[in-house]
Amino acid sequence: MTSTFRRRSLLAAALCLVAAGGAAATALAGREDRLRKDVARLASTEWEGRRAGTEGARRASAWIAAEFRRIGLAPGAADASFFQPFTFIDGVVLGPGNQLMVGSASGFRAGEDYRPLAFSSPGAFEGHAVFAGYGIVAKDEDYDDYAGLEVKDRVVLVLRYGPGGDDPQSKWAAFTPLRLKVMTAREKGARGVLVVTGPRTPDARDELVPLRGDASLADAGIPAFSVRRALAAALFAGSGTSLDAAQQALDDSGRPTPLALPLARVAGVADLTPKRSTARNVIGVLAPQAPSGEAVVVGAHYDHLGLGMVGSLDPAPDGKVHHGADDNASGVAALLELARGLAPRWRGLARSVYFVAFAAEELGTLGSSLFVKEPPRPFERIVAMTNMDMVGRLREGKLEVHGVGTSPAWQGLIEQANRAAGLTLNLKQGGYGPSDHSPFYAAGKPVFFVFTGVHADYHRPSDTADRVDAAGMARVLGLVEPVVAALAESAQPVAFTRVAAEREEQASASRGFRVWVGGVPDYSQEGPGVRFSGVSPGSPAERAGIQGGDVLVRFAGREIRSIYDYTYALGQQKPGDHVEVVVSRGEGDVTLTLTLGSRPGAVR
Numbered sequence: 001m002t003s004t005f006r007r008r009s010l011l012a013a014a015l016c017l018v019a020a021g022g023a024a025a026t027a028l029a030g031r032e033d034r035l036r037k038d039v040a041r042l043a044s045t046e047w048e049g050r051r052a053g054t055e056g057a058r059r060a061s062a063w064i065a066a067e068f069r070r071i072g073l074a075p076g077a078a079d080a081s082f083f084q085p086f087t088f089i090d091g092v093v094l095g096p097g098n099q100l101m102v103g104s105a106s107g108f109r110a111g112e113d114y115r116p117l118a119f120s121s122p123g124a125f126e127g128h129a130v131f132a133g134y135g136i137v138a139k140d141e142d143y144d145d146y147a148g149l150e151v152k153d154r155v156v157l158v159l160r161y162g163p164g165g166d167d168p169q170s171k172w173a174a175f176t177p178l179r180l181k182v183m184t185a186r187e188k189g190a191r192g193v194l195v196v197t198g199p200r201t202p203d204a205r206d207e208l209v210p211l212r213g214d215a216s217l218a219d220a221g222i223p224a225f226s227v228r229r230a231l232a233a234a235l236f237a238g239s240g241t242s243l244d245a246a247q248q249a250l251d252d253s254g255r256p257t258p259l260a261l262p263l264a265r266v267a268g269v270a271d272l273t274p275k276r277s278t279a280r281n282v283i284g285v286l287a288p289q290a291p292s293g294e295a296v297v298v299g300a301h302y303d304h305l306g307l308g309m310v311g312s313l314d315p316a317p318d319g320k321v322h323h324g325a326d327d328n329a330s331g332v333a334a335l336l337e338l339a340r341g342l343a344p345r346w347r348g349l350a351r352s353v354y355f356v357a358f359a360a361e362e363l364g365t366l367g368s369s370l371f372v373k374e375p376p377r378p379f380e381r382i383v384a385m386t387n388m389d390m391v392g393r394l395r396e397g398k399l400e401v402h403g404v405g406t407s408p409a410w411q412g413l414i415e416q417a418n419r420a421a422g423l424t425l426n427l428k429q430g431g432y433g434p435s436d437h438s439p440f441y442a443a444g445k446p447v448f449f450v451f452t453g454v455h456a457d458y459h460r461p462s463d464t465a466d467r468v469d470a471a472g473m474a475r476v477l478g479l480v481e482p483v484v485a486a487l488a489e490s491a492q493p494v495a496f497t498r499v500a501a502e503r504e505e506q507a508s509a510s511r512g513f514r515v516w517v518g519g520v521p522d523y524s525q526e527g528p529g530v531r532f533s534g535v536s537p538g539s540p541a542e543r544a545g546i547q548g549g550d551v552l553v554r555f556a557g558r559e560i561r562s563i564y565d566y567t568y569a570l571g572q573q574k575p576g577d578h579v580e581v582v583v584s585r586g587e588g589d590v591t592l593t594l595t596l597g598s599r600p601g602a603v604r
């Protein structure tokens with residue numbers, strides 16, 4: 001009897017349980033009802049979009065744990081509870097010590113006239129001011145706000161937005177992120193940056209930039225403040241011109257003429273500290289004492305974007321509940337229903353099954369990364385991971401399945417299960433992707449990830465429960481349940497294989513890179529630098545000798561402090577470029593030469 005044959009016969013037995021006839025139809029209707037109800041519960045307005053670290057997410061996690069208990073799962077965390085808590089950096093809080101003075105004028109008020117940017121470095125700075133237009137350097141456009149300007153040890157005043165204003169369609173839009181402007185000033189040796197909204201910028205008011213963190217945990221490397229025009233005006237005192245005139249005084253290249261402001265000495269202190277929040281994975285286990293001592297993990301993240309945050313695609317997301325019904329109440333509802341399906345069969349299981357509702361996926365797979373680092377049982381006893389993220393929008397029976405190439409076992413299991421499920425499968429080999437299976441694959445586990453695809457409501461407040469298709473979810477479970485059951489009921493080894501080339505399935509695909517490197521960023525890393533949790537085989541990164549665990553600190557001569565720095569640095573390269581990169585590995589730094597590849601269109 002081959003292992004494949006044995007697995008298939010187990011699968012056949014599993015399928016027999018969903019016998020034909022009226023009883024099955026009733027069971028199916030019950031399943032759809034429960035899925036619908038659970039999605040509606042999780043996506044309710046009351047839980048405010050379940051952003052990691054909020055009360056809504058905490059209450060959702062408590063509810064999931066109660067459901068796990070009701071279903072008959074045992075607490076699965078290492079401390080014999082249902083929760084695996086962790087802290088993460090969740091934005092910044094301002095301290096009382098913020099200061100900004102221009103010359104002897106110290107009457108400016110924090111929060112009124114100036115405020116540090118959320119990614120400012122903390123600490124004191126001072127220097128003479130220079131005006132650098134929009135702070136944009138765009139080689140391809142032959143545009144450089146810094147050309148001819150001495151910036152070293154100065155404090156740079158730049159205009160917010162670009163010559164095209166705040167228009168996202170403008171050719172300047174790619175150059176207007178504040179992180180990029182501060183990075184550019186830092187690379188030119190500036191001691192600090194002040195950002196003001198120009199009086200001539202259309203439809204833009206004289207307001208301070210809100211103190212909102214972004215997805216990176218690393219600061220910008222120098223202090224950076226948002227200032228109002230009254231403060232900026234003080235910088236121009238004695239210069240013979242004004243902010244208004246300087247914005248309009250365009251030179252031959254169409255940029256506001258850069259200007260030293262030697263009479264204006266700026267001194268300031270940025271007092272801000274990272275704010276820590278707590279989130280928790282919810283872990284339930286079936287058959288904790290399974291005969292083989294091995295375990296299978298099934299996961300779905302329960303967090304979403306809350307009341308709008310980085311990641312929202314709504315043009316004005318603040319304060320709107322992002323329900324996240326498909327993303328990912330659907331996956332959690334399917335996880336609960338899978339547990340209900342398997343729980344009565346615990347005596348027949350050869351392996352334990354961990355059901356994990358992951359926290360803080362939207363902030364960069366923080367919960368699943370923690371689970372991989374601190375698993376509730378020795379990591380080598382975990383044989384495979386199944387992930388459901390966005391399974392609520394099945395259209396025409398089409399399902400994306402990722403990770404098929406991460407174990408020779410998957411193909412047969414999936415084909416067999418799909419005979420009954422009858423879905424149109426779009427099989428993808430790669431195990432990396434922007435969800436919770438990625439850290440498991442990076443750590444060497446076979447992964448199986450199902451996904452019904454993106455849609456117009458993705459990451460918008462309109463991803464609501466009424467738009468989720470419970471019948472479609474039940475069909476997805478018709479594929480996933482027999483696969484997981486077969487894994488859990490068998491003690492046969494599940495081999496792990498690395499996928500040769502998976503460039504189209506890179507985690508970074510949605511981030512607009514034109515070039516391909518093949519390193520998989522670990523978003524749970526608390527900077528500085530960009531840590532790679534893994535490297536795609538056959539990728540430029542692998543060919544250059546980059547390894548999983550390396551932390552990228554320099555790229556093409558530029559210091560890399562955060563994922564943003566890396567993104568911007570990549571954006572200025574072309575496929576085929578040779579660039580020098582420095583990674584820290586263990587105690588030392590390693591310098592490598594990377595030949596950049598090209599990347600086909602973004603997957604999602």
Ligand SMILES: [Zn+2]
Binds near residue numbers: 327362459
């Ligand atoms: Zn999402």
